[in-house]
Amino acid sequence: MKQIRPTESELEILGVLWEKGPSTVREIHDILSQTKDAGYTTTLKLMQIMHEKELLQRDTSSKTHVYTAAISQQKTQQQLLDKMIDTVFGGSASQLVMQALGHHQSSGEELEKIRQYLTAIEKEQKENR
Numbered sequence: 327m328k329q330i331r332p333t334e335s336e337l338e339i340l341g342v343l344w345e346k347g348p349s350t351v352r353e354i355h356d357i358l359s360q361t362k363d364a365g366y367t368t369t370l371k372l373m374q375i376m377h378e379k380e381l382l383q384r385d386t387s388s389k390t391h392v393y394t395a396a397i398s399q400q401k402t403q404q405q406l407l408d409k410m411i412d413t414v415f416g417g418s419a420s421q422l423v424m425q426a427l428g429h430h431q432s433s434g435e436e437l438e439k440i441r442q443y444l445t446a447i448e449k450e451q452k453e454n455r
Contacts, residue, residue, distance in 0.1 A: 330405050343395040350390050
């Protein structure tokens with residue numbers, strides 16, 4: 327499986343596309359410029375590079391090119407998380423979870439979802455033994 331390694335700026339663009347769907351460079355730039363100081367040509371060039379890297383797909387059938395994410399959010403999150411667990415937490419997913427829960431105020435609803443998820447994992451592991 328090809329490793330996905332988008333930069334921080336590329337992840338910002340992907341995040342907009344995952345949330346908003348197919349978009350023009352102008353639409354992406356307008357959203358990014360609300361929180362980031364970057365010129366339109368910088369956004370355009372970055373998206374062109376992302377297309378070359380096969381992170382984005384581009385529809386050129388109309389005058390204004392429309393871009394879509396060529397990689398899934400879930401697959402990207404999984405690969406980046408796996409890399410972080412290996413490099414930052416010595417391969418220990420439990421260390422990552424404890425760090426995240428220890429430094430983040432979780433709502434009761436979030437904690438209940440975590441409990442349900444843990445119960446489902448335990449059940450699946452018992453069935454696979």
